[in-house]
Amino acid sequence: MHLVTGGCGFIGRALVGELLEFGHEVRVLDNLIDQVHGDAEPELPSGVELIRGDIRDKAVVEKALDGVEGVFHLAAEVGVGQSMYEIARYVGVNELGTAVLLEALIDRPVRRLVVASSMSVYGEGLYTDAKGCVVGKARRRPEDIRSGAWDPREGDGQPLKPIPTDETKPVDLASIYALSKYAQERACLIFGEAYPVETVALRLFNVFGPGQALSNPYTGVLANFGSRLANGERPTIFEDGRQKRDFVHVRDVARGFRLAMEAPSAAGQVINIGSGRSYAIADVAEMLACAMGVPELSPEILSRARIGDIRHCFADLSKARELLGFSPQHRLEDSLCELAAWIRAETSVDRGAQMRSELEARGLVT
Numbered sequence: 001m002h003l004v005t006g007g008c009g010f011i012g013r014a015l016v017g018e019l020l021e022f023g024h025e026v027r028v029l030d031n032l033i034d035q036v037h038g039d040a041e042p043e044l045p046s047g048v049e050l051i052r053g054d055i056r057d058k059a060v061v062e063k064a065l066d067g068v069e070g071v072f073h074l075a076a077e078v079g080v081g082q083s084m085y086e087i088a089r090y091v092g093v094n095e096l097g098t099a100v101l102l103e104a105l106i107d108r109p110v111r112r113l114v115v116a117s118s119m120s121v122y123g124e125g126l127y128t129d130a131k132g133c134v135v136g137k138a139r140r141r142p143e144d145i146r147s148g149a150w151d152p153r154e155g156d157g158q159p160l161k162p163i164p165t166d167e168t169k170p171v172d173l174a175s176i177y178a179l180s181k182y183a184q185e186r187a188c189l190i191f192g193e194a195y196p197v198e199t200v201a202l203r204l205f206n207v208f209g210p211g212q213a214l215s216n217p218y219t220g221v222l223a224n225f226g227s228r229l230a231n232g233e234r235p236t237i238f239e240d241g242r243q244k245r246d247f248v249h250v251r252d253v254a255r256g257f258r259l260a261m262e263a264p265s266a267a268g269q270v271i272n273i274g275s276g277r278s279y280a281i282a283d284v285a286e287m288l289a290c291a292m293g294v295p296e297l298s299p300e301i302l303s304r305a306r307i308g309d310i311r312h313c314f315a316d317l318s319k320a321r322e323l324l325g326f327s328p329q330h331r332l333e334d335s336l337c338e339l340a341a342w343i344r345a346e347t348s349v350d351r352g353a354q355m356r357s358e359l360e361a362r363g364l365v366t
């Protein structure tokens, strides 16, 4: 039996499906918060046991661990912008929640714990300078961002060139969310060195696919674009739209988690899970508009930046390939029709304007 904390979420549900397909028994611990789930009852496949409860509640966590062989820890608050003002909630669920889980694991050890970390711990991705030297700690200067010089620069003002980011890149925590994800990752790995529980941390890049919480404005850019397009609105784009991200399909992520539970050499490791490809955000908006049959809803470029946003980050998957035998099977361009059909079938409320006004009211957009 495997336990998936946060198993009713977007990634959790895909993982539950993957585990069932591979013949595992699955239990889910989830508190089903409204921001993600609305009023809808969760749809878990039959045979999956659901324990509704909070990851910070030790008694519930202990009950959930009963008879479990492996734990996938996905329960978390997820949203970079929101983490900057709901600080106690993010630190509470992500850090204290993980602490409660680890304490419970002392008396109820499992074979392996796989924790969902995030590419947000990197801050900016890796870059090279004009001489081809790798720059591991690029950061944009606020005055450059304010003047619309969007790319990180060398001292002489030359833009740096983004390259795939591997796990050796020093972390650079730029949001409470990133800090809490790093704390989760480290806490699990430290625990795994002290106790007989193997631990693996997966740093997820931008996960997309059917099932994403479209009405949650903090869930990621493709959900934002999808709900705007479904409501006949143009996607709004921060900066100039040339910032690059790595979009990985949720089914690939689910497979990455399963492999991380199985692969012997993954124990004790931090591993990127992405697509290994990079896409400019404005191009993605256009591709999705076409897939949804509304190419006329071209992206609106705001030329304003969200504070704390990075410019470019995309995954180097060498370690995932080597340790997990992981290779992505669903390319973004080949998956947009499926995503568009799913978005069309959902009744999504566009809360993007609400997100922007909340961030603006707090001075978190420049």
Ligand code: UD1
Residues within 6 Å of the ligand: 078, 079, 080, 118, 119, 120, 121, 123, 175, 178, 205, 206, 207, 218, 219, 220, 221, 222, 224, 225, 236, 237, 238, 239, 243, 245, 281, 306, 309, 310, 313, 352
């Ligand atoms: C961040 C986190 C990531 C987390 C994800 C979802 C970092 C480095 N990464 O990713 O770990 O999983 O949030 O919470 O912090 N954008 C628009 N218009 C929109 C929405 C977004 O232009 O309506 C732009 C953003 O400014 C950004 C890019 O699209 O440049 C991607 O944004 P988003 O998907 O929110 O998340 P990331 O910052 O990539």
